[in-house]
Amino acid sequence: MTLCYDSSGDGPALVLLHSAVCDRHMWAPQWPALRDAGYYVVWCDFRGFGDSPVADRPYRDAADVADLLDHLGLERVALVGSSHGGEVALEVAATRPEAVTAVALLCSAMPGHVPGPELRSFTERKNALLAAGNIAGAVELNVTTWLGPEASGEVREQVRQMCRHAVETHAAAKFASTAAPVDLARITAPCLAVSGAHDLADFREIAVGLPERIAGARHLELPWAGHLPSLERPAVVTDLLIRFLGETVPAG
Template sequence: MILSHDVAGTGPTVLLLHSTVCDRRMWDPQVPVLAEAGYRVVRCDLRGFGQTPMPDGPYGNAQDVIDLLDLLGAERVALVGSSGGGRIALEIAARWPERVASLTLLCTAVAGHEPGPELQAFGEREDALIEAGDVAGATDLNVATWLGPEASAATREQVSLMQRHAFEVQLAAVEEFPSLKPEFDLADVTAPTLLVSGAHDLPDFRQIATALADRLADARHLELPWAGHLPGLERPDAVNPLLVDFLRETYPAG
């Protein structure tokens, strides 16, 4: 199955991978800016998000993305990943390093991370609300947890719509199939990497960014003092120039 996706602009390919709180619509503020900067911008919905249905068998998110890139004839790309999308981007950059020219990770997750007390408490509260059938409450919890103080009311409503839709799609699935977890080594990541964290995010994600900055071969870490977990939605006016500048440095549009 090919992930639901859209393409804007022409030039070197930039692939945007959404957070698991959202879907590909989270990149609405970035797509026109990156296209104007001279890039072909691809964004997709992962399985169970946006317009992509739940899997009908065991699957791998990273392989899904590679299949999409193959379909589009994108041999080499810049990856931009938010949270869970960042975790997938890291897997791709480790397993297929020759295909990744640049890596930008916004408040990224990482495979194998043991959650700290705040993140664990969030997960337990979300599970309890879902088990009680309170999808609205679980949605509100996600909006309150993952957006920082700079997010507007319109942004909060947008995230609420995306998260509520994801819950509805995933809870409607007749059967749940496992996500395959192939082994990979982050030491194999060669792409220059920009790690962005937010001072108002849960502590886990700053810790992840700090650890990755030390672990990856060519990485830098920038913390945004105003940001929560979704800075590209909270203040696109501040994040878009960071993305464009790093892409121009590491993957020029010609």
């Protein structure tokens, strides 16, 4: 199996997909409660993150996740995605609509999204730091950009460590994930699109617009949140996920 993953529990399958700033360990506050709520929980590292190796050929994160579902024999699954993980979840849900039972998106990216001024500025600053060999500066830029004002010092350090590993690994990688064009209208699963009031405009606009693209999708904005709400207020987001999943994919 290409991707490193963990799993725990029994019941309906639930796969947690991390942001491109973190790795699968970002879900440490959520997975035990989701397991205890009656779900079989899987959380994985994309290639070049956490414990998954970098790619030796072109690849797509969504295809890797689909392979993981096949490897585990999961014919029906709910998906929770943070940021880039949300983009991956959308691609999987659009290409395998019959297999996906629910989609919860936390400040999600979106396939085909054209970056706005804020996201372009961030990317340009990050790339300039990396081109200058300033990995520490690129990591700090990520931490300050993606965590909201309520994130604790401990959480900032956790994100810093995950981000540093990802940045260092991808700086030496030959390939990066590509996304396939997808028709989001093919998604039939219930969808909750969460945005953070302190996040970049791109991700707030994506969340607001998804109900126009996906039948049955709904949007919820968290007034206290930045880009990584599951780390900023873990218990609040855990309860939100359990309520949404209880409405759409009841356990037991």
